Amino acid sequence: MxxxxxxxxxxxxxxxxxxxxxxxxxxxxxxxxxxxxxxxxxxxxxxxxxxxxxxxxxxxxxxxxxxxxxxxxxxxxxxxxxxxxxxxxxxxxxxxGHAAWQANSDRPIVLLAGGTGFSYVHSIALAIAAAKKDIPVLLYWGVKSEDALYYQTELASWAASNRKYQVIPVVQEPSAQWQGRRGLVHEAVLQDIVSLEAYDIYMAGPFAMAGVAREAFIAQGGHREHMFADAFAYI
Ligand SMILES: Cc1cc2nc3c(=O)[nH]c(=O)nc-3n(C[C@H](O)[C@H](O)[C@H](O)COP(=O)(O)OP(=O)(O)OC[C@H]3O[C@@H](n4cnc5c(N)ncnc54)[C@H](O)[C@@H]3O)c2cc1C
Structure with missing residues (x-):
């Protein structure tokens, strides 16, 4: 190249x-x-x-x-x-990479970011909104502490652009003030979605997260061929 x-x-x-x-x-x-x-x-x-x-x-x-x-x-x-x-x-x-957005798919989407994996899901989220895709898109962003979150105003306006879009920040070790979701980010997905069978799932973040999430999502109905992560090439 x-x-x-x-x-x-x-x-x-x-x-x-x-x-x-x-x-x-x-x-x-x-x-x-x-x-x-x-x-x-x-x-x-x-x-x-x-x-x-x-x-x-x-x-x-x-x-x-x-x-x-x-x-x-x-x-x-x-x-x-x-x-x-x-x-x-x-x-x-x-x-x-081999984890690019599948623009032709109209399946509901989970975007899963761990830490700086947010960069990857940010691009896909913006592209989905620009294409005016009227499908459920759940953006989960897991961080160790809440001071690692940024682009909160931008994410709020992204979510406001379509009632089917949602942002769910998940903090692993939150302060006493944190009112939102806590724990590991892929576990929040497992808690919220009973069966992942219908979903396209895009993920980026620590390789360990991608490995654990892939296995747990398959156990909860997710299809390997509808999961996209460049980390898979490394684990
Ligand atoms: C193709 C490719 C692209 C990359 N792009 C970037 C990039 O744009 N920017 C960059 O800085 N680095 C990039 N990297 C490097 C690497 O992916 C990052 O260093 C990694 O995502 C860093 O994560 P973090 O330290 O921010 O997450 P952390 O702060 O360590 O973790 C964030 C969250 O991930 C989850 N998590 C972490 N560990 C586990 C675990 N063991 N089990 C379950 N869940 C877990 C938790 O919810 C945790 O709160 C890239 C690497 C590759 C191969």
Missing amino acids: NAIACQVVAIEALTHVVSKVVLAPAAPVNFIAGQYLQLCLTATDKRPFSIASTPEQPLLELHIGAAAGDNWSGAALTHLQQQFAAGEPVQVEVGL
Whole structure:
């Protein structure tokens, strides 16, 4: 796959761990909502990041979680920051993965995000709304603590755009003030949906979450061929 040069337009903090990175490609890029890109640190060191934006948007948006000591994401973010400061482009390979949105399906949808897996479901959620799909779409976003949630106003207006769209944040270790759902995010899905047989399920997040969720969802009626996650290639 050919790499394309992108200017780094902005890097800003979404939380104390996650940064939003905006890239302007030197030429139009092709991808489907839910695909990822690889950031080329060198000719051989390429790191995958979900594309948070949609194909219709001219700029590429990434959400990179780089906690202290996280060398994998941290090195990618450092590279982006260095190129941004120098006004130099980065090289990316766009349009990868096998978990893209199936736009022709009219089955109800579960979007399951663990942590920065939100980037992936964000792209698909926006694409679904832009296509005016009038189907149930349940967006579950699991985080360790509630300060890891962002884009809450944007998500509220997404949910308000169709009464069949819903956002369910699930916090694993909430503060005493948290009034919403708690626990592991895939367990909230299992509690809410008695049979997953009818659903298309898209998931991104820690690989361990994808593995556990896949098995639990199959046990609750979900079909493997209607589950989409690039993490499956790694587990
Ligand atoms: C194709 C691809 C694309 C990627 N894209 C990105 C990207 O865009 N941005 C990025 O930063 N990284 C990306 N990564 C790297 C990796 O997926 C992330 O590092 C990972 O999602 C980080 O999760 P987290 O630390 O934010 O989640 P955590 O904060 O660790 O977990 C969030 C929630 O996930 C659930 N969960 C976690 N562990 C388990 C478990 N063992 N069992 C059940 N549920 C669990 C819980 O509900 C938990 O609250 C990508 C990797 C690949 C292969």
